Amino acid sequence: MRATIREVARDAGVSPSTVSRALSMPDLVNPVTRERVLRAAQRLGYEPNRAARGLITGRTGNVGLIVPDLANPFFPSLVKGVQAKAREADYAVLLADTDEDPAAERDLLRVLAKQVDGLILCSPRGREEDIRALAATTTLVMVNRRVGKLPSVVFDNADGMRQAVAHLQALGHRRVGWVGGPRSSWSNRDRVRALQTATAAAGMELLVAGNFPPQFEGGIAAADLVIASGVTSVIAYNDLMALGLLDRLRNRGMDVPRDISVIGIDDIQMSAMSSPTLTTVSLTKEQAGRAAVDLLLALLEQPDGVRNVRRELPTQLLVRGSTGVARTD
Amino acid sequence: MRATIREVARDAGVSPSTVSRALSMPDLVNPVTRERVLRAAQRLGYEPNRAARGLITGRTGNVGLIVPDLANPFFPSLVKGVQAKAREADYAVLLADTDEDPAAERDLLRVLAKQVDGLILCSPRGREEDIRALAATTTLVMVNRRVGKLPSVVFDNADGMRQAVAHLQALGHRRVGWVGGPRSSWSNRDRVRALQTATAAAGMELLVAGNFPPQFEGGIAAADLVIASGVTSVIAYNDLMALGLLDRLRNRGMDVPRDISVIGIDDIQMSAMSSPTLTTVSLTKEQAGRAAVDLLLALLEQPDGVRNVRRELPTQLLVRGSTGVARTD
DNA sequence: CGGAAGTCTGAAACCGATTGCAGAACTCTG
DNA sequence: CAGAGTTCTGCAATCGGTTTCAGACTTCCG
Structure with a gap:
């Protein structure tokens, strides 16, 4: 016991x-009493x-974390x-x-x-009104998605796309393909938009291959469209899809890069x-997790006193083996 | 509120x-009263x-799950x-x-x-006496490790190794290499032992390449030893290492399979x-998770009444592209 | 019809902490 | 030295449930 x-x-x-x-408001008690208490607590292994x-405090000391699919790396x-x-x-x-299941998500949220x-909350595709309703009753921080002015942690997709486009341009590419993820996903929309802006600014042509499941298989499915479109470079919604692309492109006899x-x-x-190896726009995922907790705890401390509830994390292009100079034939 | x-x-x-x-022991209350109560609870959204x-019950309704490194798939x-x-x-x-850190693990355990x-608890390398001490004060189930008669869920490595060896034998291999994981890991020891038995029974020669970190890099590091040993086939402690092997073997100009x-x-x-694609001994990891919870909850219900506290899950060889007939030159 | 047995229900104690309030002891100040 | 102001401590209420116990009311049976 x-x-x-x-x-x-x-x-x-x-x-x-x-x-x-003595334990939770130490300066309210006499130093010598406090010392005695602390020693007793120590001795008995009190927690x-x-x-x-x-x-009594109404706090649990727990934070909840909801993700759509842990199998996604x-x-x-x-x-x-x-x-x-x-x-x-x-x-x-x-x-x-939640296993990507909106019903399960609702249930979980209620219970949790x-x-x-x-x-x-990482809910790339949940309904906006559901999220708003939830936010009205709970302190929450969204990750990888913005909903109005709700607290959130997202990545600077715009800058990431700019870097990727600049890299391709420097390699002499003029036409770039986009292999999209789920149409309903917030970050998919954010990335397409950013990419459109970036390519337009660079005077490059953008060809959108469509929307695919954000997995290896999605990339495989997209590859043939990419080849047919005749682009010399392609950006995928995520690495998993890019790897699928790589696989199928090789099987079709193409050499990357x-x-x-x-x-x-x-x-x-x-x-x-x-x-x-894959050239990629690197996201500091662990940082995002830390930032989300930071923000959440700040909000719990002083619900109104937080200046900046919408945080944006930098992105960084990582050049590896899958990009090279554009063929000129 | x-x-x-x-x-x-x-x-x-x-x-x-x-x-x-009415809510927790329904048959102790009159049906009509119960109905009235349930309706009221429903109406007020009571939980x-x-x-x-x-x-008062001394139960939290929580189970703890401790893993060494989520980054390991x-x-x-x-x-x-x-x-x-x-x-x-x-x-x-x-x-x-725990980030593979024994000190962090101890802390976490205390708190959790x-x-x-x-x-x-998944602690492939924690000290046995620590685990025993913990088990004395908490209900716990180990995964992927056996410690005495403590409750555990493990995979049938012996059978997995038998299947792998039989497969290689059928393909005409006579010499098989083993690329080991951490020496201190329970499942590493279990697998080596199983492999020794299986190869001996099949009359095959086993060459142990040593112990390496259980990651992609470990496989890369092991590859040159494997090549030098002159085996025609190799089994790795896990897929990540096998993939590292594949990578380095290719770079060394070898064709797998x-x-x-x-x-x-x-x-x-x-x-x-x-x-x-990698031929592999498939483990039903999700099943293992479910089995562990099953066992844990059973133990919580009736601490002594559980017949079988050491569960062993089947393994299944999955033949894919990385195995083929042995070269005969 | 009386009493035993059975069925429901409510009052109150309790789990283990936190906290408002009040009083004791002490320190200052004029 | 009286009285005001501090500082420290303990009492008791409280959070929101569960559970023991006893009593009220039925039912059943001889």
């Missing part, structure tokens, strides 16, 4: 209230019961970041995976919302292991 | 005790406060399984990632153990995306 505050109090010869104060504390990194930062602040992380002080250059987005582990 | 049990009681015209009973309940699948099964039983999952009813056959273990997503 774990020690209770009463036992510590008895052991230290004070009242429970004093123990409570406050979270349920009891939560009951983007998310484990995010989770790691959230996890690490949360622990530093002595919060525990309740993790839930009661067990946590705040939520970090001699015949065609390929750029992904995310910088997942795998992109450094493919051959050729 | 959420409704409390008292408000429901008032609304239904009964006492709080009756509400409590019991977990902290309050936990305070083995674990997200496991987490998914744990997650899904836990939710079915109305438990929440507290996730922690108090917030959960039971723990699922013509010059050498490669087999991994795990069946991670990536192994279907490499070229050649």
Whole structure:
């Protein structure tokens, strides 16, 4: 059995209230009493019961994290970041995976919302009004998506796309293809838009191949369209798709990067292991997790006092083996 | 503000005790009263406060899950399984990632153990006595490791290795290399042992290349040893290493599977995306997660009444592109 | 019809912390 | 030295449920 505050109090010869104060508002108690209490607590291995504390303070000490699919390599990194930062602040992380299922997501949210002080939500495709409704009742931070002025952490896709386009332009490419992810995904829309702007500014031609599932298979499916479109370079919605492209392009007898250059987005582990290795717009996923927790905790501290609730993380083009000079024939 | 049990009681015209009973021990209350209570609860959107309940019952409704490194693709699948099964039983999952750091692990365990009813622990390399000590104070289930008679979920490595060896033998291989993972890892030891037995039984020669970090880089590092050893086939501790092997072998000018056959273990997503695709001993990782939760909840229900606390999950060789007939020159 | 057994319900204690309030002890100040 | 002001501590209420216990009311049976 774990020690209770009463036992510590008895052991230290004070009242429970004093123990409570000595531990959570140390400057309210006399230094020598405090010392005595702390020693007693130490000796008994006392740790406050979270349920009891939560009951009166109304806080759980937990944050919830909801991701659409852990099997997508983007998310484990995010989770790691959230996890690490949360622990530093002595919060525990309740993790839930919705399996890309909106109904499951709604359920999860209902259940989870009661067990946590705040939520970090990755819901690229959930309905906006659902999210707004949720935000009205819970403190939440969105990741990889913006909904109005709600707190969020996103990546600077615009700059990422600019870098990618500049890189291709420098290599002599004039026509670039886009292999899109889910039409309904916020970041997909954000990236297309950014890419349109960037290519237009660079005087390059953009050919959109359409929308595909954001997986390896999606890239495979898109490859033939890309070849047919005659572009010399292509940017994919994410690395997984870019890797699928690579695979199918090779099977079609094309040489990357001699015949065609390929750029992904995310910088997942795998992109450094493919051959050729994948040039990609690197996202600091773990940073995003940490930033989300940061923001969430700040909001919990002072619901209105946070200046900047919409954070944008930098992106960085990572040039590897899948991009090269455009063929000139 | 959420409704409390008292408000429901008032609304239904009964006492709080009756509400409590109507919800958690329905057959103790008169059907018509029960109906009235349930309707009131429904109307007010009542959901019991977990902290309050936990305070008196001593249960949190949480299970803890500790993994060494989410970035290793083995674990997200496991987490998914744990997650899904836990939710079915109305438990929440507290996730922690130790970053392969034993000190962090100890800390985490201390903190987490108090917030959960039971723990699922993947600690391939933690000290046995630490684990035993923990098991004495907490209900826990180990995954991918056996420690004495403690509850655990592991894979049938012996059979997996038998299948792999039989496959290679059928392809005419006589000499097989082993690229080991961390020496201190339980499953590494289990697999080597199984492989020794299997190759001996098949009359094949086994060459152990040593121990390497269980990552892509480990496989790269091992490749040259493998080539020098002159084996025609090689089995790696896990897929990530096998993929590293593939990469380096290719760079050394070897053709897989013509010059050498490669087999991994795990069946991670990536192994279907490499070229050649990777033949591997497939582990049902999500199943393992579910099984661990199953076992844990059973133990929580009736600490002594569980017949079989050491579960072993089947393994299945998945033949893909990286294995072929042995060269005969 | 009386009493035993059974069925429901409510009052109250309790889980383990936090916190408002009040009083004790001490320090200052004029 | 009286009185005001500080500083520190303890009492008791409280959070929102669960559970023990006892009592009210039925039902059943001899």
